[in-house]
Amino acid sequence: MEVSIELSQNEKHECFESFDDDGRLKRKGTMWTASAHIITAVIGSGVLSLAWAIAQLGWVAGPVVMILFSFVIYYTSSLLSDCYRSGDPISGKRNYTYTDAVTAYLGGLKVNICGFIQYANLFGVAISYTIASSISMTAIRRSNCFHQKGQNSPCHISSNPYMIIFGVIEIIFSQIPDFDQIWWLSIVAAVMSFTYSCIGLALGIVQVVANGGIKGSLTGISIGAVTETQKIWRSLQAFGDIAFAYSYSMILIEIQDTIKSPPPSEAKVMKKATLLSVEVTTVFYLLCGCLGYAAFGDSAPGNLLTGFGFYNPFWLLDIANAAIVIHLVGAYQVYCQPLFAFIEKWATRKWPHSEFISREIKIGRSYKLNLFRLVWRTAFVVVTTVISMLLPFFNDIVGLLGAVGFWPLTVYFPVEMYIVQKKVAKWSTRWVCLQMLSFACLVVSLAAAVGSIAGVVSDLKVFRPFKSSY
Template sequence: MANFVNQNFQADVDESGLEIQKDANIAELDDDGKPTRKGNVWTASAHIITAIIGSGVLSLAWGVAQLGWIAGVTTLVVFSGITYYTSNLLSDCYRSPVTGKRNYTYMEAVKNNLGGRMYMACGMVQYVNLCGMIIGYTITASISMAAIQKSDCFHKRGHEAPCSVSHNPYMIALGILEIFLSQIPNFHKLSMLSVVAAFMSFGYSSIGVGLAFAKVISGEGKGTTLSGVEVGISISAAEKTWRMFRALGDIAFAYTYSQILIEIQDTLKAIPPENQVMKKANFMAVSATTVFYMMCGCLGYAAFGNNAPGNLLTGFGFYEPFWLVDLANCFIVVHLVGAYQVFSQPIFSAVELWASKKWPKSKFITKEYFINIGIVKKHKLRINLLRMIWRTLFVIMTTLLAMVFPFFNDILALLGALGYWPLTVYFPIQMYIAKGKIRKWRWRWLVLQVINLVCLLVALAAACGSIQGLNKALNTYKPFEVKE
């Protein structure tokens, strides 16, 4: 582990294996003996936005095109409301209502509210989903990097020029950068990175919206329909159905961040109560996200009609001004670099906590090494061998997997379909029912179960669409060949 710490602080390890910092002033510690949490509604909102607004926002025009104006807009609004509601339910699970004890992770909240079996099931789904997201971000970031090179090529040689670019060098470069950033110890140290990444997400979304809006008002917009892409010579009824399933899934999963919500909430100050602050952050982040999703989806559909590209920027819906497209793709890369860290921190923490409990006396796991930084020696670089080695290996493995499976986005869509319902809907609702001791067949129980069922059906439909897309990708699969 490496982070900058003031030399007046000394590292130590508590009985649970978690790192704490000793200081003469006891006020520097929270009620659980850990360093005082300093997060607030703004930092929590930044973490959420960094996690929730991925470059997938630029594919929403394609999603709306498959569903049409009525179903597309309705789906965006409905899943925004569902995500906000279930996230608030999950926020109330951070502390035990009886003892006030914190649940530091999503899995811990499930264990203390629903028991050991649910705990194991949650862990399996959560960490597979997180690993999938991380590999998907590596691929998506490399696509944006390659898009910059292709954009410059199209500008110089014409829009029809054969500007093929390999993604592998960009994946390797991203992996090297993430090795260094992965030494950031925990969520508490990610605030600035998340703020920068959140601004980047607004930046490229705004550029995509602006370019689409300019295309519409210039009179170059394409024809649209209430029902979206129409069945005809170019698309069969079966293909239309598969696309609608995938579009439903894409929109639903675009709002997902529940798998890291408890970890984000654990960065907040104890006063005011964390659940109240988190609910405000949920509202701010989901509201801002919905506005951008509506603009990107609707304006993108109005600009390109039923032929909307899968990504407004990397799919070259726009060629000019090329420098603005390049800037937007730069923003995407910076955002995904931050999002990679937001989604990887729960994995890092879980492995390191397990190791510290398993071998509490191992110097390899617990010992901290200090290196002076700068001439003044005011700060020190603190290194932990376990964190440095295992996190480096993790980044290397995810980068290699991204290079081996060029169609991994289809696998990611499947993982998202399987992970969305339990993590965003099922577990929060079941914990709320258990905490509130809500009886079966009461009106509130019935409403919660209806939400549960609807989201399960959407997840199953999206999984079917993802499998169909994965089957197509496998037909042209070539390892390590990621070129467009």
């Protein structure tokens, strides 16, 4: 009898040890896994447009704007990481998602506004990544075509089949149940992002040497090569491209929710992961953007790797583009898992007794197939793929997404939640400084949105649906 009681106590102890303070399975994330998630999310397809962005702004404004964005992102991300727990940073109530944090601190209409902007932006990112992946797959096909048929061959390749291939891959990976289980995919994706960034850097250096010097000017592309109006629109769009390249705040809370329980607090770990990730990405961005501009000058392409042509070394470009595709497969999941989880939780609350939503079919030893998850996530990927085929404007879509999501998700809500959490007195020095930061970023977002919309309108004038080719 005593033995059975002892075993029961051990079982209870083991059961207790396997769960966190909120009753969920123990989180196992560390600073390194959080950094991998952030780098996967940040060093995405946006890095490829940075040379073009600097070409619009020039040698002075381009790097300065990029560094300013990095400071803003780090500062506001630090504010946001403090909002993961309500009250005490060690034992306070957890906020599992960005929207949960807004609900806890701000409430009311702001929750609905935040949710709409966040999930609309995640939806847009999925479209952008589908377009970017198809560009890279098409580039691989074209380089091989030129290698086989000669440089004079037209080698026009439709991007639509490659968008479909990417969509099929994402349908498979989207069946991974939740964020915490894709850490390995984030690590692979982060390695791939460094791979193609390093190849881009190396090719940029080689191009600068071949040119016999550095191209570009202090003020960027000059009037004459473009009209005054185009110069303005492009410069504004460049702000949006840079904002998009740094954006990850919309999934910061979800990443933080994967970090194991204190001590130290999740906020401290997340701040370290954010600092490391922003430092690494800023160095990479400056190198890629500046070397790309130095190599191509005012004619820097919207996608850096396509500027090196499709000829030689074709195998190195193929590796770089393949790395982009692999990275985007992971990045797509990092961004979409919060949206997947939101819809599934909403459906469970709405129809708690539905077998279609709650029933899970065990497959193999550990995987459980949920029919609602299968249908909903498959439908999501199909819709984003079709829209990508309709709107294959990579550069303009990137700029618009960056502009729309930057101010509200990266600056406004983190600042407002921090003010409530720390009880910052209205009209105090700190309050005024925070509001000035928020207003300045609002102006930048609006300007970037205008420039990107102008670019989309220009593209639509010559656009034919489902006829995209390279």
